[in-house]
Amino acid sequence: MPDAPERTTSTDEPRFRYTPALAQQIELRWQDLWEERGTFHAANPQGRLTGPGGSPAQGDPYFIMDMFPYPSGAGLHVGHPLGYIATDVTGRFRRMCGDNVLHALGYDAFGLPAEQYAVQTGQHPRVTTEANILNMRRQLRRLGLGHDPRRTFATIDPEYVRWTQWIFLQIFDSWYDADAERPGPAAGKGRARPIAELREELAAGTRPVPGHDGDNTGGAVWAGLSELERRDVIDGQRLAYVDSSPVNWCPGLGTVLANEEVTADGRSERGNFPVFQRNLRQWKMRITAYADRLADDLDLIDWPDKVKSMQRNWIGRSVGANVRFDVVGTADQDPAGAAGTLEVFTTRPDTLFGATFMVVAPEHPLLDEVPAAWPDGTRSAWTGGYETPAEAVAAYRREASAKTAVERQADAGKKTGVFTGHLAVNPVNGEQIPVFTADYVLMGYGTGAIMAVPGGDERDHAFAEAYDLPVVYTVEPEGGLPEGHTGAYAGEGVAVRSANDEISLNGLGVAEAKAAIIGWLESKNIGEGTTTYRLNDWLFSRQRYWGEPFPVVWDEDDRPVAIPDAMLPVDLPDVPDYAPRTFDPDDATSEPEAPLGRNDEWVNVTLDLGDGPRTYRRDTNTMPNWAGSCWYYLRYLDPAETTAPALAGLEQYWLGPRHNATSGPAGGVDLYVGGVEHAVLHLLYARFWHKVLLDLGHVTSLEPFGKLFNQGYIQAYAYTDSRGQYVPAAEVEGDEQSGYTWQGQPVNREYGKMGKSLKNVVTPDEMYEQYGADTFRVYEMSMGPLDLSRPWNTRDVVGSQRFLQRLWRNVVDEETG
RNA sequence: GCCGGGUUGGCGGAACAGGCAGACGCGGCGCUCUCAAAAAGCGCUGCCCGCGAGGGCGUGUGGGUUCAAGUCCCACACCCGGCACCA
Numbered sequence: 001m002p003d004a005p006e007r008t009t010s011t012d013e014p015r016f017r018y019t020p021a022l023a024q025q026i027e028l029r030w031q032d033l034w035e036e037r038g039t040f041h042a043a044n045p046q047g048r049l050t051g052p053g054g055s056p057a058q059g060d061p062y063f064i065m066d067m068f069p070y071p072s073g074a075g076l077h078v079g080h081p082l083g084y085i086a087t088d089v090t091g092r093f094r095r096m097c098g099d100n101v102l103h104a105l106g107y108d109a110f111g112l113p114a115e116q117y118a119v120q121t122g123q124h125p126r127v128t129t130e131a132n133i134l135n136m137r138r139q140l141r142r143l144g145l146g147h148d149p150r151r152t153f154a155t156i157d158p159e160y161v162r163w164t165q166w167i168f169l170q171i172f173d174s175w176y177d178a179d180a181e182r183p184g185p186a187a188g189k190g191r192a193r194p195i196a197e198l199r200e201e202l203a204a205g206t207r208p209v210p211g212h213d214g215d216n217t218g219g220a221v222w223a224g225l226s227e228l229e230r231r232d233v234i235d236g237q238r239l240a241y242v243d244s245s246p247v248n249w250c251p252g253l254g255t256v257l258a259n260e261e262v263t264a265d266g267r268s269e270r271g272n273f274p275v276f277q278r279n280l281r282q283w284k285m286r287i288t289a290y291a292d293r294l295a296d297d298l299d300l301i302d303w304p305d306k307v308k309s310m311q312r313n314w315i316g317r318s319v320g321a322n323v324r325f326d327v328v329g330t331a332d333q334d335p336a337g338a339a340g341t342l343e344v345f346t347t348r349p350d351t352l353f354g355a356t357f358m359v360v361a362p363e364h365p366l367l368d369e370v371p372a373a374w375p376d377g378t379r380s381a382w383t384g385g386y387e388t389p390a391e392a393v394a395a396y397r398r399e400a401s402a403k404t405a406v407e408r409q410a411d412a413g414k415k416t417g418v419f420t421g422h423l424a425v426n427p428v429n430g431e432q433i434p435v436f437t438a439d440y441v442l443m444g445y446g447t448g449a450i451m452a453v454p455g456g457d458e459r460d461h462a463f464a465e466a467y468d469l470p471v472v473y474t475v476e477p478e479g480g481l482p483e484g485h486t487g488a489y490a491g492e493g494v495a496v497r498s499a500n501d502e503i504s505l506n507g508l509g510v511a512e513a514k515a516a517i518i519g520w521l522e523s524k525n526i527g528e529g530t531t532t533y534r535l536n537d538w539l540f541s542r543q544r545y546w547g548e549p550f551p552v553v554w555d556e557d558d559r560p561v562a563i564p565d566a567m568l569p570v571d572l573p574d575v576p577d578y579a580p581r582t583f584d585p586d587d588a589t590s591e592p593e594a595p596l597g598r599n600d601e602w603v604n605v606t607l608d609l610g611d612g613p614r615t616y617r618r619d620t621n622t623m624p625n626w627a628g629s630c631w632y633y634l635r636y637l638d639p640a641e642t643t644a645p646a647l648a649g650l651e652q653y654w655l656g657p658r659h660n661a662t663s664g665p666a667g668g669v670d671l672y673v674g675g676v677e678h679a680v681l682h683l684l685y686a687r688f689w690h691k692v693l694l695d696l697g698h699v700t701s702l703e704p705f706g707k708l709f710n711q712g713y714i715q716a717y718a719y720t721d722s723r724g725q726y727v728p729a730a731e732v733e734g735d736e737q738s739g740y741t742w743q744g745q746p747v748n749r750e751y752g753k754m755g756k757s758l759k760n761v762v763t764p765d766e767m768y769e770q771y772g773a774d775t776f777r778v779y780e781m782s783m784g785p786l787d788l789s790r791p792w793n794t795r796d797v798v799g800s801q802r803f804l805q806r807l808w809r810n811v812v813d814e815e816t817g
Numbered sequence: 818g819c820c821g822g823g824u825u826g827g828c829g830g831a832a833c834a835g836g837c838a839g840a841c842g843c844g845g846c847g848c849u850c851u852c853a854a855a856a857a858g859c860g861c862u863g864c865c866c867g868c869g870a871g872g873g874c875g876u877g878u879g880g881g882u883u884c885a886a887g888u889c890c891c892a893c894a895c896c897c898g899g900c901a902c903c904a
Contacts, residue, residue, distance in 0.1 A: 013856070013857080014857090017856095017857080019856095264900080264901080304821090304822095305820095305821060305822090306820090306821045306822070306898080306899075307821095308821095309820060309821060309899080309900090310820090310821090310899060310900080312820095313820075313899075313900055313901090314900090316900095316903065318903070318904080320904080344904080345903095345904065346904060347903095347904065348904080359904090408902090409901085409902090411902090412901080412902050413902070414902095415902085438902095439902085440902045440904090441902080441903095441904075442902080442903065442904090444903090445903045445904075446903075446904065449904095450904045451904085452904090453904090457904070458902095459902055459904075460904085462902090532903085532904090533903095534903055676898085676899090679899085680899095735827095735844080779842090782829095782830090782841070782842065783829065783830080783842090784829060784830050784831095785830085787822095788823095788829095788830090789897095790829060790830085791828090791829075793828085793829080793843070795843070795844085796828095796829075796842065796843045796844090797843095798842095798843085799841085799842040799843060800842075802842090802857085803841085803842080805857085
């Protein structure tokens with residue numbers, strides 16, 4: 001029982017009433033005691049981290065976690081702690097039930113906003129970030145969260161960076177063996193293996209050399225390669241690799257971005273700047289190798305369906321077939337010979353007999369060379385009015401490349417295109433069909449080329465209608481297509497008009513027909529069943545300062561060399577100017593320039609990496625913000641561990657599939673609470689890293705997060721005056737009926753986020769001061785279900801205050817104490 | 818268009834397994850305390866009719882199942898979120 005507070009006002013309030021002042025006194029006292037006693041220390045089954053008073057681990061392990069915060073300069077508003085309060089309540093409940101609860105909070109401290117804040121304030125990002133973390137710690141401690149304070153860390157801590165870089169090197173030093181059996185619970189085919197094993201197998205000749213024809217028996221092909229060629233083969237197989245392909249270049253941010261960071265209308269998620277496709281040499285991670293496992297293992301985890309479906313959508317698995325069409329030479333070239341082949345991907349190989357033309361993306365390499373003249377039978381509508389295919393194709397390519405993502409979306413449905421002059425041979429019936437280029441076919445998906453079946457696909461049908469191309473229906477529903485049917489028929493049915501001398505699909509259902517035609521294509525070696533994904537490899541390098549440097553140097557042959565583990569971490573150097581080099585947001589021709597490149601002494605180093613001192617160039621990129629958050633859950637197990645990101649025994653105890661089964665058959669964190677905005681970013685990347693670590697034997701759980709819960713957002717009202725300027729929401733008076741006013745003038749109410757610029761921020765500090773942390777916590781938990789978004793109303797908080805007062809009165813006499 | 822989630826008083830929301838709809842909180846009204854106000858406490862508060870007793874209506878809309886439906890089934894409308902020319 002605390003002493004009665006000094007009376008600070010002249011009221012006649014009872015001495016022992018539960019007032020904000022008394023609440024604060026109680027809260028601070030207990031917060032100090034919890035810290036002193038280590039009340040919320042979670043006990044590891046081994047090692048230095050024991051429970052309160054040195055107690056050993058007892059009860060079922062229960063690992064509960066929040067998506068860790070980004071220490072922004074603005075400090076917290078009342079929306080931020082919502083999830084932390086919820087996990088605290090759950091964690092305390094489980095602890096009371098006898099579980100060994102692990103609950104801690106670290107800080108995700110690299111990244112663009114921290115860097116931008118530092119640039120604005122003219123201070124080094126480390127200075128501002130550390131100050132922000134301190135402020136956030138203070139605000140959160142006052143909330144009274146039952147966290148284990150020994151387990152906190154920030155992603156910018158050099159010891160944390162060491163292990164982030166170490167994991168990067170594990171990925172860099174791995175390749176994906178699609179045929180290898182996975183051991184243990186991950187059973188199936190395909191896993192990451194150390195790159196050294198690839199080299200051994202190539203040298204021994206037990207594996208063909210990728211990208212090189214020829215029989216590698218006894219390592220014959222391998223032996224014929226120079227050391228540089230060998231390194232190129234190896235580097236081409238790594239799970240972290242550098243290559244030059246179209247990437248998202250964002251001049252406004254001065255960096256390239258991952259697909260997941262670009263919105264559907266072609267802008268950066270952060271800053272909303274235009275993003276351009278450019279061929280640039282960048283680091284990527286081979287997440288596509290894990291596409292199937294990332295999709296399939298969603299069945300093993302307890303996540304909201306919404307998030308699962310977003311991930312499935314993003315991965316975008318389609319099962320179908322690749323089919324190769326011969327492209328014939330035209331009259332002026334070589335009328336007899338084939339000019340090449342055109343490979344397409346289709347999910348409906350059963351409709352091959354209905355393919356009456358082909359379409360390739362404007363960027364397709366087939367268009368680099370086109371026939372000199374229009375072939376016989378070319379219709380004027382196909383040529384775009386040009387004299388030659390070359391002119392027509394060039395004009396269309398120009399047009400297409402000038403289109404922005406927004407324009408392209410707006411035009412979706414309207415079909416434009418032009419005949420390329422090429423003719424392809426439909427392998428099932430020998431018919432020569434025209435090859436068009438059109439922007440409704442995307443280079444980034446499948447093979448960038450399709451067989452068009454206007455009888456079975458609405459887009460192809462629209463194109464066929466616009467360019468007067470023949471329509472053949474090869475699938476009909478039971479009872480046939482209705483009289484006068486127009487448009488494509490994409491439904492179930494049986495194959496018709498689908499037979500040649502060797503194979504007949506007629507009468508088969510869609511699934512059987514697919515299987516039959518794939519068998520035939522494979523027997524003729526002109527196609528095979530295959531699976532295509534929408535997911536692309538993860539673009540992993542950024543041209544910014546405030547991130548983890550790549551633990552890689554480049555040798556005199558311009559090949560990447562890993563920094564040995566013993567030399568980690570590679571610290572961020574001091575550079576004269578850490579500001580990113582940004583550009584006119586619309587200037588697509590600008591070139592990225594990494595701030596780390598501004599320090600020649602750092603960039604050019606002499607190192608002894610095992611074969612004597614040599615000079616190298618450091619990699620000047622930094623990792624994306626996601627790197628640190630890809631594995632932080634592992635670091636809570638013991639942030640001071642010096643031999644591994646996390647000890648195997650601890651990982652098994654806290655994350656392994658287990659007994660109380662709260663985390664499900666895949667293991668992972670028992671409860672992970674955070675916003676839905678990371679559905680295809682952090683949550684996909686972290687799953688990918690975890691599976692690589694699993695393959696390499698560093699973890700035993702199949703998934704990092706067994707159960708996920710998305711909390712809603714606390715929203716708020718904001719008010720604008722007649723000029724549209726925001727006015728301080730706290731000073732607005734009135735209600736819905738009588739209208740709202742600020743300083744006597746009427747204002748407009750809007751509903752949305754809480755934010756500085758909207759002048760409607762309410763801070764936890766104000767709540768501690770006016771009501772106490774417990775009232776604040778009760779209010780947030782009683783506003784409504786956690787997964788819903790709802791409005792903050794400061795005046796409603798008093799209800800929770802009265803509730804606690806009533807509770808208090810039931811236990812304590814307000815007059816006597 | 819496809820996928821996911823919703824729709825209950827003036828407002829946020831509750832109703833767990835089909836069993837008294839509207840818990841709890843805000844707001845509103847009345848009262849107590851006070852010279853007064855604030856704070857706090859007590860009572861009332863879904864809508865309509867009625868002085869009242871009381872009556873009627875009521876969970877987006879229309880149907881259905883059931884002794885009984887916010888809850889189950891069918892159809893529709895609207896709102897929010899995600900994806901979208903992905904072959």
